[in-house]
Amino acid sequence: MLTYEPDATLAHRLDPRTKLAVQIGFAATALAHTTPRSLAVLSAVTAIVLFSAHVSIRRTLVDYRFALLILALAPLIAGVTLGAPWFDTADAIASGLASYRVLLILLVSAAYVRSTPVRDSRAAIQRTIPGKPGQLLGIGVALVFRFLPVLQADLRTIREAMAARLGTKRSAVDRASTIGILGLTRAFDRADRLSLALQARCFAWNPTLPPLAFSRLDYPVLVLAVALAFSAFV
Amino acid sequence: MIEFESVSYAFEDVPVLENVSLSIDDGKFVLLAGGNGSGKTTLLRHCNGLLEPDSGDVLVDGTPVAEDLIAARSSVGMVFQHPRDQFVAATVGADVAFGPENLGLERREIDRRVTAALEAVNMAGREDDRIDALSGGEQSRVAIAGALAMEPTHLVLDEPFTGLDEPARRSVLDRLESLAADGTGVLLATHDLRDVCGLADRIIAMRDGCVAVDGPPAAALAELEGLEVRVPGR
Amino acid sequence: MIEFESVSYAFEDVPVLENVSLSIDDGKFVLLAGGNGSGKTTLLRHCNGLLEPDSGDVLVDGTPVAEDLIAARSSVGMVFQHPRDQFVAATVGADVAFGPENLGLERREIDRRVTAALEAVNMAGREDDRIDALSGGEQSRVAIAGALAMEPTHLVLDEPFTGLDEPARRSVLDRLESLAADGTGVLLATHDLRDVCGLADRIIAMRDGCVAVDGPPAAALAELEGLEVRVPGR
Amino acid sequence: MATERNSVDLVDDTVVRQFARAAVLAALIGASVLVSIPIPLSPAPITLQVLFVFLAGLVLGPIWGPFSVLLYLTTGAVGLPVFAGMKGGLGVLIGHTGGYLWSYPIAAALIGVVVHRGTALRDLRTVPLSLVVGALVMATILIYGLGTAYMAWLLEYTAWEAITAGVLPFIPGEILKIAAAVAIVRSGRITPVRS
Ligand SMILES: Nc1ncnc2c1ncn2[C@@H]1O[C@H](COP(=O)(O)OP(=O)(O)OP(=O)(O)O)[C@@H](O)[C@H]1O
Ligand SMILES: Nc1ncnc2c1ncn2[C@@H]1O[C@H](COP(=O)(O)OP(=O)(O)OP(=O)(O)O)[C@@H](O)[C@H]1O
Ligand SMILES: O=C(O)CCCC[C@@H]1SC[C@@H]2NC(=O)N[C@@H]21
Ligand SMILES: [Mg+2]
Numbered sequence: 072m073l074t075y076e077p078d079a080t081l082a083h084r085l086d087p088r089t090k091l092a093v094q095i096g097f098a099a100t101a102l103a104h105t106t107p108r109s110l111a112v113l114s115a116v117t118a119i120v121l122f123s124a125h126v127s128i129r130r131t132l133v134d135y136r137f138a139l140l141i142l143a144l145a146p147l148i149a150g151v152t153l154g155a156p157w158f159d160t161a162d163a164i165a166s167g168l169a170s171y172r173v174l175l176i177l178l179v180s181a182a183y184v185r186s187t188p189v190r191d192s193r194a195a196i197q198r199t200i201p202g203k204p205g206q207l208l209g210i211g212v213a214l215v216f217r218f219l220p221v222l223q224a225d226l227r228t229i230r231e232a233m234a235a236r237l238g239t240k241r242s243a244v245d246r247a248s249t250i251g252i253l254g255l256t257r258a259f260d261r262a263d264r265l266s267l268a269l270q271a272r273c274f275a276w277n278p279t280l281p282p283l284a285f286s287r288l289d290y291p292v293l294v295l296a297v298a299l300a301f302s303a304f305v
Numbered sequence: 306m307i308e309f310e311s312v313s314y315a316f317e318d319v320p321v322l323e324n325v326s327l328s329i330d331d332g333k334f335v336l337l338a339g340g341n342g343s344g345k346t347t348l349l350r351h352c353n354g355l356l357e358p359d360s361g362d363v364l365v366d367g368t369p370v371a372e373d374l375i376a377a378r379s380s381v382g383m384v385f386q387h388p389r390d391q392f393v394a395a396t397v398g399a400d401v402a403f404g405p406e407n408l409g410l411e412r413r414e415i416d417r418r419v420t421a422a423l424e425a426v427n428m429a430g431r432e433d434d435r436i437d438a439l440s441g442g443e444q445s446r447v448a449i450a451g452a453l454a455m456e457p458t459h460l461v462l463d464e465p466f467t468g469l470d471e472p473a474r475r476s477v478l479d480r481l482e483s484l485a486a487d488g489t490g491v492l493l494a495t496h497d498l499r500d501v502c503g504l505a506d507r508i509i510a511m512r513d514g515c516v517a518v519d520g521p522p523a524a525a526l527a528e529l530e531g532l533e534v535r536v537p538g539r
Numbered sequence: 540m541i542e543f544e545s546v547s548y549a550f551e552d553v554p555v556l557e558n559v560s561l562s563i564d565d566g567k568f569v570l571l572a573g574g575n576g577s578g579k580t581t582l583l584r585h586c587n588g589l590l591e592p593d594s595g596d597v598l599v600d601g602t603p604v605a606e607d608l609i610a611a612r613s614s615v616g617m618v619f620q621h622p623r624d625q626f627v628a629a630t631v632g633a634d635v636a637f638g639p640e641n642l643g644l645e646r647r648e649i650d651r652r653v654t655a656a657l658e659a660v661n662m663a664g665r666e667d668d669r670i671d672a673l674s675g676g677e678q679s680r681v682a683i684a685g686a687l688a689m690e691p692t693h694l695v696l697d698e699p700f701t702g703l704d705e706p707a708r709r710s711v712l713d714r715l716e717s718l719a720a721d722g723t724g725v726l727l728a729t730h731d732l733r734d735v736c737g738l739a740d741r742i743i744a745m746r747d748g749c750v751a752v753d754g755p756p757a758a759a760l761a762e763l764e765g766l767e768v769r770v771p772g773r
Numbered sequence: 774m775a776t777e778r779n780s781v782d783l784v785d786d787t788v789v790r791q792f793a794r795a796a797v798l799a800a801l802i803g804a805s806v807l808v809s810i811p812i813p814l815s816p817a818p819i820t821l822q823v824l825f826v827f828l829a830g831l832v833l834g835p836i837w838g839p840f841s842v843l844l845y846l847t848t849g850a851v852g853l854p855v856f857a858g859m860k861g862g863l864g865v866l867i868g869h870t871g872g873y874l875w876s877y878p879i880a881a882a883l884i885g886v887v888v889h890r891g892t893a894l895r896d897l898r899t900v901p902l903s904l905v906v907g908a909l910v911m912a913t914i915l916i917y918g919l920g921t922a923y924m925a926w927l928l929e930y931t932a933w934e935a936i937t938a939g940v941l942p943f944i945p946g947e948i949l950k951i952a953a954a955v956a957i958v959r960s961g962r963i964t965p966v967r968s
């Protein structure tokens with residue numbers, strides 16, 4: 072699975088806001104252009120981005136194999152017609168090019184995922200989105216990061232608790248509904264206890280934010296991001 | 306009898322148990338001591354197949370656990386380190402009855418066992434209480450009752466005295482003693498040997514995933530120096 | 540100083556605290572004893588406004604908690620009975636830093652406190668460990684560190700020694716002793732008075748939601764008969 | 774010390790309570806994608822996300838429900854593997870299932886507004902069943918409308934192609950999810966925070 076990995080690549084050293092800007096600029100221009108020529112240019116940009124984060128294209132494509140399959144399927148669905156000629160090649164090609172750009176967008180965001188720890192993303196959100204919503208979204212991201220494995224583990228624990236006392240002997244429906252209801256109530260119990268923990272630890276609107284600063288490296292990349300965004304209009 | 310034959314286990318790539326061999330005879334009261342992170346919980350979870358060894362074998366009454374999980378789980382009762390992980394129902398009575406129900410017992414026998422188990426932990430008459438409205442120590446008691454009600458031939462307890470008050474602790478200890486006298490094998494993990502080591506037939510102490518000390522109390526106590534365990538007189 | 544003035548509290552219609560009055564002076568080490576369900580946790584949760592009394596008043600440093608929650612929450616640090624209820628971040632370092640961050644301290648000071656708190660619980664250098672991958676006792680230690688790092692003027696601990704091994708328990712006790720000596724008010728709920736009552740300035744014991752005994756250790760110990768608490772020599 | 778404390782601006786307790794629920798529910802939506810069943814008929818897999826979007830609107834209401842879903846989208850955007858098939862990244866939000874994802878917060882808001890009629894949350898057991906079901910059906914229509922429209926635009930499908938690929942295969946599943954959501958809130962095990 073594609074997740075953050077500590078490293079010292081160019082992408083790892085960039086400010087998360089710069090990397091977000093690049094993704095947005097890239098997506099904007101990719102959504103605007105589907106000619107083979109522009110897709111060739113965008114492919115080159117994608118390759119550079121992936122290289123700068125040491126993302127292995129092969130591993131990423133394996134991770135995204137399902138999305139790939141889907142995107143390969145898209146032109147077929149688009150090409151099939153209800154009457155003669157049964158298959159419209161022009162439609163299929165148009166859809167094929169359109170889904171190829173979606174693949175490029177996915178790959179570019181893979182570079183961000185590989186190179187950005189949650190702490191950085193949280194800091195970027197809190198510094199970019201003003202006021203209380205930004206604050207809550209930032210902390211919220213950190214909390215989801217904590218609770219995602221916890222809730223997954225809860226489901227495992229419930230299954231273990233049932234297994235340890237031979238719950239495996241019950242019917243599948245009985246087991247599934249126990250796991251479902253228990254998993255859900257446990258999650259909401261956790262939320263209510265989390266709110267006590269936040270209160271006890273002085274959860275405030277104006278905490279010290281994680282450190283974050285643009286470096287010299289960021290400016291040229293930001294210029295690139297802006298250029299990409301503007302190229303959407305040409 | 307529960308036997309470990311050169312069992313090793315690692316979480317991902319961190320080794321936690323290394324080449325552990327031991328056996329717990331029926332009718333013996335065995336203590337499992339060791340510092341935080343020494344591998345006690347990991348060891349106990351092998352006894353009923355919640356974890357499977359990476360190498361080596363765990364046998365219950367002569368059969369490898371993996372070969373007959375149902376047999377292992379009906380003869381090994383387990384109290385989890387965190388009582389809340391163990392609950393599968395919303396009320397005390399329903400939770401304690403869960404195991405006996407899965408054993409396919411008659412309703413009369415189930416009720417008898419639930420009552421007896423709740424008495425042993427000083428929670429008689431609390432069948433209809435909601436588990437999430439109990440205090441911490443009361444929850445620990447219900448977790449113990451859940452395992453007792455299965456009347457297993459081996460009982461494995463992971464720091465079961467957490468949060469128990471004095472009469473409850475006394476009562477559970479008495480019950481464990483009389484169970485052992487009647488032939489149940491009891492394996493109890495704890496940090497504090499001070500007043501249980503008088504009851505034990507044997508003490509096993511772990512360090513860094515290995516069995517460091519294993520023997521009758523008198524001999525074992527002398528060797529526990531440096532093992533991060535509380536002993537009488539220290 | 541933390542003061543309770545005839546505080547009563549009921550969960551729905553079940554009375555849990557009845558007319559509790561007491562005060563905890565700065566620099567005193569006070570033990571709170573009592574059987575399961577006697578109301579210790581409920582009482583402690585009033586100290587920083589996690590619960591509000593149905594009648595009566597709780598004052599921190601002379602101000603009613605409800606009137607100035609900020610003061611109460613930043614000056615009363617709390618360790619929960621279940622360490623896992625207390626975590627708000629995915630890694631040890633991020634969790635311990637959460638309190639100081641919300642107090643708006645400078646990054647340097649935050650880092651200093653995190654390091655010091657982790658040292659006090661024998662977890663130095665474990666900042667980047669994932670909390671979910673810690674053993675039970677290691678989690679208890681991190682929970683204590685989270686409260687210590689807030690450097691509160693009152694410290695409230697609900698059975699903090701749960702699952703701690705001997706060196707960690709010793710280290711935490713030492714830290715509590717030296718904090719009390721430096722003026723922090725320490726209120727520690729526990730079932731086992733055996734080796735802490737030598738350190739205490741005062742013992743409060745509860746029964747059925749009322750304060751049953753309150754006084755210096757020597758006098759209190761003599762009155763604890765029948766109060767479901769472990770005392771030395773019993 | 775005193776000045777330092779005065780500068781702390783505590784988050785209100787009722788806000789904390791709803792916020793904590795929103796965060797945990799966002800994590801729950803993310804955990805639910807462990808079950809993603811690819812189907813050959815469609816570029817989108819079968820998932821349980823919509824069930825939790827329903828619960829967000831029903832249990833958290835018109836403000837915190839959409840917030841929770843928005844938080845889910847944000848964590849996905851910054852790379853947590855919370856989207857279908859355990860994927861993450863801003864790209865997914867722009868990709869072929871992006872329309873569905875963007876419709877989720879709007880759907881949660883719609884359910885919250887219809888069911889609770891305002892920011893003070895109602896006890897769900899007192900809300901007429903028809904209103905709950907009606908809200909869920911409207912939300913479903915919204916999700917599929919936006920989801921398929923975006924997919925059709927992005928992948929250059931005609932309207933009919935988009936409907937066969939983006940709507941029809943999911944209808945039976947959607948009926949089950951509505952039934953499950955209704956059963957859960959009627960059971961009374963999970964209730965909105967009422968102040
Ligand atoms: N899920 C997990 N993933 C990775 N490592 C783990 C996991 N669970 C435990 N560990 C590690 O395995 C080691 C042994 O853990 P275990 O829980 O068996 O210790 P223990 O002896 O029961 O400790 P305690 O007295 O604190 O309960 C610890 O160092 C812990 O960090
Ligand atoms: N959320 C709740 N709803 C209803 N009743 C509760 C709730 N929490 C606690 N109680 C009841 O209040 C009483 C006191 O609980 P409390 O947790 O304060 O006890 P305690 O002294 O901390 O016990 P322990 O030593 O077991 O931790 C118990 O009888 C418990 O059943
Ligand atoms: O990439 C994602 O995470 C979004 C997947 C969208 C799945 C859609 S939502 C409506 C429909 N019903 C399903 O079960 N799956 C699709
Ligand atoms: Mg353990």
Ligand SMILES: [Mg+2]
Pocket residue numbers: 440441442579580581620697
């Ligand atoms: Mg308690």
